[in-house]
Amino acid sequence: MTGPFAPGDRVRVIRTHPPGHRRTPYYIRGKTGVIERVCGSFPNPEELAYGFDGLPRKNLYRVRFQQREVWPDYGGPAGDTVDVDIYEHWLRPA
Amino acid sequence: MMADERGMQDHTHYHAHGEDHVHDHDRTFQPDIEDSAPGRYELMTYAIRELMEEMGHLTAEELRRAQEKLDSWEPSQGARIVARAWTDPDFRKRLLEDGNAAMAEFGIEPGGAKMTVVENTDTVRNVIVCTLCSCYPRAVLGLPPDWYRSKSYRSRVVIEPRAVLKEFGTEIPADMTVRVHDSLADLRYLVLPRRPAGTEGWSEERLAALVTRDCMVGVADPEVPDTA
Secondary structure, eight states: OOTTOOTTOEEEEOOOOOSSOOSSOGGGTTOEEEEEEEEEEEOOHHHHTTTSOOOSOEEEEEEEEEHHHHOTTOOSOTTOEEEEEEEGGGEEEO | OHHHHHHHHHHHHHHHTTOOTHHHHSOOOOOOTTSSOOOHHHHHHHHHHHHHHHTTSOOHHHHHHHHHHHHHOOHHHHHHHHHHHHHOHHHHHHHHHOHHHHHHTTTOOOTTOEEEEEEOOSSEEEEEEOSSSOOOOHHHHOSOOHHHHSHHHHHHTTTOHHHHHHHTTOOOOTTSEEEEEEOOSSEEEEEEOOOOTTOTTOOHHHHHTTOOHHHHHTSSOOOOOOOO
16 A cells, blocks of 8 residues: 555645644645655554544655755755655645 | 861872862762752653552563663664675665564564665765654664754754754765655664775674764764774
């Protein structure tokens, strides 16, 4: 099971700020990156945090973002990246 | 009388070593670990522990053993894995493809975490962080150092990784790519450093001794001791 995305797909992290235990950091919300790899499926940690079973399992992706896309005034060279593991429900096709 | 004698000796002693008298009178003390009040979560931890013991779910002995097991995990485990990857190309391939399976060959069982090994090359430099908390590959590196858990490291390494690496003494040339890996959910990262030059023909054991914790977090490089 690989879920809706494949390596190389461009994805956007949804920009939303729900309360509660969330595993997607603020700085990456609303940013666009590329699926670097599919990591498999895991019980959803955002549900596990509250004592639920985390099911159905969610697909997890490693998404690669260009630093200059994440931080417009990034001081390093183009090509530097930040790779973030993000669950499918935070991602949309871009 | 005794005090006077000791005072005299101290006096002579300090002069003999050219030390300042100030140290004799104005000592500085390291604060004791109990000096600051426990925080909310620390108190909750104590309360839950006591309740679990009272209700018979856990014994103090079991908790102590679990703590001992945690403390026994140390960076030498990761170092053995790195040294094997340097000397065995097939193992290196397996390690990069499926960290958990390759680490199982060493008897390491990282629980539910997906161990993801990222390789430094002559063009790519990897460094790991958890910006949300302190996710860390404990099964292979043990407990994270304080700096890894500090707000300063967690917030800065993702914004200005090159500046942070420089503070660790690691300067990355502009023609190399820096990849920061933010482990947030179920992945745990281990950096596979580059094997240093001048180690051809070394045994795994000798190589493993070069691989420090910081090398596997990505903030430092293995160095061959200068024995010339």
